[in-house]
Amino acid sequence: MKSKIILCTGGARSGKSEFAERLSLSYTGKKAYVATGQAFDNEMRDRIAKHKARRGIEWNNFEIPYDLHGYWQQISNDSDIILIDCLTMFTTNHMLNFGSIENQDDANHLESQIMEHIHNLLQDIKQSHNKVIIFVTNEIGLGIVPDNKLARYFRDIAGRVNREVAMAADQVYLTISGVTIELKSQEAHIDG
Template sequence: MALQKLTLVLGGAASGKSDIAESLVTQAGGAAVYIATAQAFDAEMRQKIDRHRISRGPDWRTVETPLDPGSAISSLRAGEIALLDCATLWLSNLMLAEADLVAEEARLFAALAGSTAPVVIVSNEVGAGIVPDNALARRFRAAQGGFNRRLADRADTVIGVMAGLPFVLKGDMP
C-alpha cells in the first residue's frame, strides 16, 4: 500500500490515533522511522514511552526530537516512511520553551515540503472539549487548532479517529 506524501491522523486523547498511524506506516512496507516528540518529565511518562517503544518492536528506528522534528524529517533516507508522534506534544514543548511558534511551524512545513519520504503525523483534536479555565490552556488550544487546520490543508490525506475507528476526512484511506 502506498502512502501519500503527507498523512495527518487526528483524534482525541486515547482515541487510538497512534495505533492507526503505526498501522499505516507498517502496512506501507518501507523502513519505519518513529519521530518522537515526548519528553519524560516523570516516571509515569517514562513508563509510557517505554511501553510504546516495546510495542512498536525492533523494526522501527526511533529519533527523539522534542523541539525539532523538521531536522529528522529532512534527514530521512530513500525507502523510509516516518511517523511523527505527536504534533501536540511538539507544540506543548515549544510553548514551554517559549519558542517562536510561527518560525518553528514554518521550519516544520519547509521540511515536510522538501521531504521525498512519506510522513504520517499524529495530532490531537483539542477543539471538541470545554473552554479551558486558564489563559495558557486557552492559548494552547487556539495554537493547536490553528496548526491542525494549516497541517490538514497541506496534507494529502486526513484521517480522523474516534473510539479506535478511522474515518477519512480528506483524500482516500491508504
C-alpha cells in the same frame, strides 16, 4: 514522485497512534518513528515505555522534542516512511521551553515561533521525494473553552498547528473510540 503527508488526529487514548503505526507498517520501505514526548514524570515515563514496547524492531527511532525541522535531513536520509508522534507534545515542549507566558503578546510570539517551525518542516517535506510522512496529533478543540488563559493559549496554538498540517496533508484520519474515518476526501469546498 512527491512525498505524501498524512495527519492522524483524535482524542486522548482514542487509538490514533496505533492506527498511525499500522498505517505506517502498511507501506513498503524503511521506517522512522519520531517521538516528541519527554519524560518529566512517572506517568510520561510509563506512556513512553508502552509506546516503545509496541513499536518493535521495524523502526529507526528518533527522540526529537523540539527541532523537527533541524533534524529533517537526517531523518529523511535514513527513512522512506516517517511517523511523527505527536504534534501536541511538540507544541507542549515549545510552550514549556518558552517560559512564562504573561499576556497575549507572549502567546502571539510563541505561536509565531511554533508556526514558523511547522512551516519550515512542511517546506522540507514538500521538497522531499518518495516519502510518506504521517503526523499524529490530539484534537483538543472539541470541548469547552478552558477556564484559564494558559490553557486557552495552548488550545488555540495546538489548533492552528493541526490546521496548518491538515491543510498540507493529502489525507486526514480521525479516530474516535478506536474507529477511524478518512476526512480529507469528504472536505467541503465553497467557491465564491
